[in-house]
Amino acid sequence: MSAETMQTVPICCDRCGERSTVDLAPDWALVLRDGQIIAIVCPGCITEEEHLVLEINDATSELDRVTPEEGFVMKPKDGDES
């Protein structure tokens, strides 16, 4: 994996307004509700509660792709289709 394969998508913390890009901010958190991103927060701003919610969401949704046009796109993680 070279850095050139990483998407350079700007993101902005919903709490403190800190700006970064996806490739530079692997620790940033996507706060999800029903598979929809409701907030993007930097590691310094995420709360305990959100951290918990994140772990739950992590079991049901996953990041599908990140593009400059669409931003973060989530997809349900439903394991095997049956």
Ligand SMILES: [Zn+2]
């Ligand atoms: Zn922040």
